[in-house]
Amino acid sequence: MTTPPFTLREMEPADSLAVRDLISEGGGVVTTYFKVDAFQAIVELAEFQTVGVVAEAAGAEGNGLAGLATVRFGRCQFNGRELPFAFLDNLKVAEGYRQQGLGRRLAAWRVARAREEWGDEVVLLSGTISSNTASIQTMKKWAHEFVDDTAGRIWRPLSRRPEPPAGVAIREAEPGEYEELADRQNRYYRDYNLYPPVAAADLALLPAGPAVRRHFVAAARDGRLLAGLSISDPGALKVEKVNPPFLLGAAARLLRLLPADHVIRTVSIRGLWFADGREALARPLVDHVRFAAGGPGTLFNFGCDPRSPLARLLVRRRLLPLPRPIFAVRGPEPLEPDRLRYIFHP
Numbered sequence: 001m002t003t004p005p006f007t008l009r010e011m012e013p014a015d016s017l018a019v020r021d022l023i024s025e026g027g028g029v030v031t032t033y034f035k036v037d038a039f040q041a042i043v044e045l046a047e048f049q050t051v052g053v054v055a056e057a058a059g060a061e062g063n064g065l066a067g068l069a070t071v072r073f074g075r076c077q078f079n080g081r082e083l084p085f086a087f088l089d090n091l092k093v094a095e096g097y098r099q100q101g102l103g104r105r106l107a108a109w110r111v112a113r114a115r116e117e118w119g120d121e122v123v124l125l126s127g128t129i130s131s132n133t134a135s136i137q138t139m140k141k142w143a144h145e146f147v148d149d150t151a152g153r154i155w156r157p158l159s160r161r162p163e164p165p166a167g168v169a170i171r172e173a174e175p176g177e178y179e180e181l182a183d184r185q186n187r188y189y190r191d192y193n194l195y196p197p198v199a200a201a202d203l204a205l206l207p208a209g210p211a212v213r214r215h216f217v218a219a220a221r222d223g224r225l226l227a228g229l230s231i232s233d234p235g236a237l238k239v240e241k242v243n244p245p246f247l248l249g250a251a252a253r254l255l256r257l258l259p260a261d262h263v264i265r266t267v268s269i270r271g272l273w274f275a276d277g278r279e280a281l282a283r284p285l286v287d288h289v290r291f292a293a294g295g296p297g298t299l300f301n302f303g304c305d306p307r308s309p310l311a312r313l314l315v316r317r318r319l320l321p322l323p324r325p326i327f328a329v330r331g332p333e334p335l336e337p338d339r340l341r342y343i344f345h346p
Contacts, residue, residue, distance in 0.1 A: 006066055006102055008109050011052030013039045018065045019054070022094055031241045033263075041237040042090070047213065048072040052090075053109045055102055067093040069106040071114060076196045076344070077189075078123050079336045085196070086114030087344065088126040091135070107138050124330040125194070125344060136326065143328035145335065150325050150343055151306040151315040155286070157294025162287040164218070165280070168226065170288040173215040178203040181215060181228050188273035192305075193335050195342035198271065203230065212237060216289050218274075218281045227274040227281040231293055231300075232345060235265035239297070259297045267293055268345040269302040272310060282313045303343035 011019065020038035024031060034041055043050050055067040069091040076085045088110045093102050114122050124142060128135040139146075164170040173181055178200040189195040203215055212234050218227040242262045258264065269289065274282050290300055303325065304310045327344070329335060 005058045006055045006097075006105065007058070008053055008055050008105060011039065011043065011054050011068065011070075015039060015052075015054055015065065019052070019068060022065050022068055022092060023090070025092075025094065029243055031243065032238050033241065034238045036237055041234075042070060045212065045237060046072065047232070048074045048087070051113060053106060053113070055093075055097075055106060057097060065094065066097040067091075067102045067106050069110055071110040073114070073117060074196050076123060076194050077342075078193060078331050079333065079339070082197065083121050083123050083331070084118035085123040085125055085194075086110070086118065088114075088124065091138070103134070103138055104141065107141065111142050121332050123194075123332075125327065127325060127327045127344075130324040130326050136328075139328035142330055144330045145328075147327040147329060147335075147341060148324065149306055150303045150327070151308070151311040152301065152303040152325060152343075153315050155290055155300040155302075157298050157300070158287060158291040159294075161291050162284060164288070165284055167221055168218050168281065168284075169221075170218045170281075170285055171216065172292070173203075173217045173228065175204070177217065177225065178215070180225055181217060184225055184275070185228060185230075185271045185273050189271075189342055191339060192342040193339045194329075194344050196344070214293065216285060216292070218278075218285050225275075226278045227272075227285050229272040229285060229289065230270050231289060232268040232270060233265070233293060235267070235295070235298070239263055239265050261297075264297045264299050265295065267298060267300050269300055270345050272302070272304075272314075279309060279313060282310065286314065301345075303345070305340045305343065308340055 016037050016039040019042070020034050023038065024033055042052060050070055050072045052068060052070045054065050057066040070089055072087045072089065074085055075082055088107065091103060091106055111124060114124060126139055130148060182198045182200050182203055186197050213230060213232055215230045216228065217225050219225055242258060242264055269286065272282060302314060304315070335341070
């Protein structure tokens with residue numbers, strides 16, 4: 001069989017239908033279904049600056065794409081400095097074009113674009129699960145190190161509003177509190193590697209389209225913020241259908257994590273912090289979010305460095321075959337091992 005030549009170019013709005021069809025193509029553990037225009041969801045409504053690359057095969061019929069990938073740009077803390085990062089994600093090759101080197105070409109395009117955008121100091125990041133050997137092999141071509149000791153937790157929604165601790169109000173943050181919220185979060189994570197610092201403007205809702213970010217706080221009676229977190233909720237943009245292998249499916253049924261139709265909306269909990277001596281507020285704050293932002297098919301995920309105080313407060317280990325995340329990193333030098341790592345959810 002002759003390998004078809006591929007043409008790689010930057011993703012454009014006109015690619016939206018072809019992008020939607022390729023990403024929704026079955027065969028994986030998780031299949032994404034868009035509820036809005038795919039290009040808008042991936043690029044225009046993204047929290048971070050996002051660029052996509054698509055591959056066209058010579059002689060292919062119709063408007064289908066042979067493959068695609070995306071890269072998101074921002075800034076993060078790295079060994080005491082603030083550096084640009086490029087998070088490499090969403091790499092997919094159409095079924096008829098696999099095993100022909102296209103995945104490597106798409107991955108290389110993203111790395112080259114990151115270098116072009118930010119130079120040699122850019123921190124390259126990506127993530128997958130430990131069982132995805134194909135992705136890990138691709139990452140090994142550019143990564144210097146892998147982080148595979150993440151402590152994580154998945155929660156279902158709560159159907160009843162939990163009672164807050166005495167003297168504390170747990171609620172959605174008000175825009176006038178965003179400055180303080182950003183400052184307290186940044187101070188909490190000031191020594192963490194891979195943490196992306198935030199500003200009040202970053203916490204504001206997107207100016208157009210569905211809101212996918214919300215912020216919650218625990219406040220004292222005098223209004224002082226005692227704890228806070230943000231969530232990334234893509235439910236208005238896309239949902240996912242999970243088709244797990246047998247053991248993962250059995251674990252999900254045992255934990256009642258999946259609805260009958262296996263369609264889920266995954267909400268990521270990010271930037272969780274608490275003031276000194278207020279560790280006990282972390283779990284009530286998370287429980288409030290599980291009630292306030294829940295709904296049919298919703299799952300809440302959270303990850304942290306296993307050495308973090310948050311691991312002791314929130315993470316419960318289970319002897320079940322749940323996916324184990326693994327993150328690939330390439331920076332100007334290796335990560336300093338004594339620094340805690342922020343688990344990045346772009």
